[in-house]
Amino acid sequence: MKASKRNKAKQITIIGRRWFDKVNGNTYHSFRIFIDNALVKTQGMTYGYGDQFEQNAILWLKENGHVDAKLMRYEIREKYNLLVEVSDGLKRDLDKA
Secondary structure (H helix, E strand, C coil): CCHHHCCCCCCEEEEEEEEEECCCCEEEEEEEEEECCEEEEEEEEEECCCCHHHHHHHHHHHHCCCCCCCCCHHHHHHHCCEEEEEEEECHHHHHHC
8 A cells, every 4th residue: 555545654663773793793683663653563683783773664664655665764754753763782681671
């Protein structure tokens, strides 16, 4: 379903978590997406560092018709009142939060 046929989201929140796997030398992330305070997507451990969690979350939003696929990230931030939060740490500590 295209974004134009959905009710316009007033607030999109992406909450990301990042951690470094010292043993294997890789960085991973997970994220949750809320639209108007309702949880719509949970993504478990995925390889990626930096703001990759946000890029993956926005890609999911576009692919599932929650935001216009033609918009750039800064446009999505403004049009959909996008809030992004991220926590860094050890996976075992982040799982408890």
